[in-house]
Amino acid sequence: MTNVLVPTVASSAGLLGGYYLARATGIRPLGAIGLAAGGGTAFKAWQNNRGTATAAALTAVYLGGFGYSHVLHKKIGAWPAVLSVTGTSAAASLLFGGPKKR
Numbered sequence: 001m002t003n004v005l006v007p008t009v010a011s012s013a014g015l016l017g018g019y020y021l022a023r024a025t026g027i028r029p030l031g032a033i034g035l036a037a038g039g040g041t042a043f044k045a046w047q048n049n050r051g052t053a054t055a056a057a058l059t060a061v062y063l064g065g066f067g068y069s070h071v072l073h074k075k076i077g078a079w080p081a082v083l084s085v086t087g088t089s090a091a092a093s094l095l096f097g098g099p100k101k102r
Contacts, residue, residue, distance in 0.1 A: 004098030007045035008090050011062050014038015015086040019069075023078070035066060046097045054096060061092045 014035050022031025039062050046055035065085030072081035 004049070004094060007042040007049070007058075007097050008093040010038050010041035010045065011058075011093055012038075012086050012090050014042065015062070015066060015082060015089060019078070019082045039063065042093065042097075046093070049097055049099045058092055058097050062089050065089045
């Protein structure tokens with residue numbers, strides 16, 4: 001069974017790393033690769049821990065945060081926006097994405 005830190009770290013790395021890759025290289029598809037890799041890894045771990053429905057809901061939080069960061073950056077700046085949505089996604093993962101208690 002996957003521990004709660006695996007999907008949390010994967011989703012955080014996907015959001016932060018994806019943004020950094022896109023920004024540093026100027027090649028947005030590289031950022032999308034990072035986002036997809038982190039999200040895919042997190043989805044599989046969430047699915048192993050809690051099932052497909054919870055994994056889908058947490059992936060919606062992950063992708064929703066990615067989308068919302070584009071809106072939020074106009075108000076608070078790019079890095080603060082990315083950090084905010086990463087924190088939200090990580091908190092959701094920690095709260096709802098860990099192994100089921102037996």
